[in-house]
Amino acid sequence: MPQNASTLPPDHPLPTQPAAQGITPRLVVVMGVAGAGKSTVAEGLHNELGWPWQDADALHSPESRALMAAGTPLDDTQRVDWLTRCHAWLAEQARHGHGAILACSALRLAHRDRLRADHLNPFFLALNADPASLTQRLEKRPGHFMPASLLPSQLATLEPLTPEESGVTLQSLAQPAETIALALNALKRADQT
Numbered sequence: 001m002p003q004n005a006s007t008l009p010p011d012h013p014l015p016t017q018p019a020a021q022g023i024t025p026r027l028v029v030v031m032g033v034a035g036a037g038k039s040t041v042a043e044g045l046h047n048e049l050g051w052p053w054q055d056a057d058a059l060h061s062p063e064s065r066a067l068m069a070a071g072t073p074l075d076d077t078q079r080v081d082w083l084t085r086c087h088a089w090l091a092e093q094a095r096h097g098h099g100a101i102l103a104c105s106a107l108r109l110a111h112r113d114r115l116r117a118d119h120l121n122p123f124f125l126a127l128n129a130d131p132a133s134l135t136q137r138l139e140k141r142p143g144h145f146m147p148a149s150l151l152p153s154q155l156a157t158l159e160p161l162t163p164e165e166s167g168v169t170l171q172s173l174a175q176p177a178e179t180i181a182l183a184l185n186a187l188k189r190a191d192q193t
């Protein structure tokens with residue numbers, strides 16, 4: 001056999017992404033209430049790992065965004081099409097066989113079940129923060145449709161990640177970089193189990 005020749009068949013699928021930082025590419029959903037730091041952590045993981053990321057905020061219909069901007073929380077009926085679009089994004093990433101990160105509140109178990117459908121089984125990184133910090137973050141966040149007044153309904157709707165679900169709950173620390181480091185460690189640990 002010539003030097004450097006492969007023993008694999010020519011049509012053997014190649015990995016589409018390197019295991020950046022030794023972490024095997026997988027689907028990840030960063031979840032939690034508004035202000036928990038989902039988008040910040042998802043973008044930070046994207047920067048560290050190179051996996052594509054999507055903010056589920058961008059997948060809301062204009063009507064849903066207008067409702068929330070006006071201070072009306074969504075109900076589960078209004079969330080159905082949005083969660084379908086979130087699931088479709090995850091499914092598309094899975095089809096390409098690469099790792100990907102979705103920042104999505106996924107507040108209720110039923111919302112997470114919707115994202116898990118079709119055996120996608122994403123790994124959930126649930127971010128927790130105390131209500132005072134959350135309020136402060138939302139009040140200071142520039143140019144976002146979600147008002148701080150919706151935080152109580154977000155907290156009331158949240159059904160925390162359970163031990164039966166694939167994922168881990170992390171404290172959203174005072175510095176985003178610290179929380180991103182926690183998230184990377186959690187993904188490394190999950191790789192070893």
Ligand SMILES: Nc1ncnc2c1ncn2[C@@H]1O[C@H](COP(=O)(O)OP(=O)(O)O)[C@@H](O)[C@H]1O
Pocket residue numbers: 032033034035036037038039040041103137138140141142172173174175176177179
């Ligand atoms: N760990 C953190 N400490 C302090 N502020 C944060 C932290 N993470 C995010 N923020 C800020 O809080 C606001 C909400 O964060 P964001 O990532 O948009 O949360 P979410 O996507 O969960 O609503 C943003 O202005 C962001 O810069």
Ligand SMILES: O=C(O)[C@H](O)[C@@H](O)[C@H](O)[C@H](O)COP(=O)(O)O
Pocket residue numbers: 032033034035038039056057060068073074079105106107146154
């Ligand atoms: O009610 C829900 O199901 C959501 O929580 C959701 O609609 C989301 O939280 C908003 O898109 C606000 O965006 P952030 O969570 O990024 O603040």
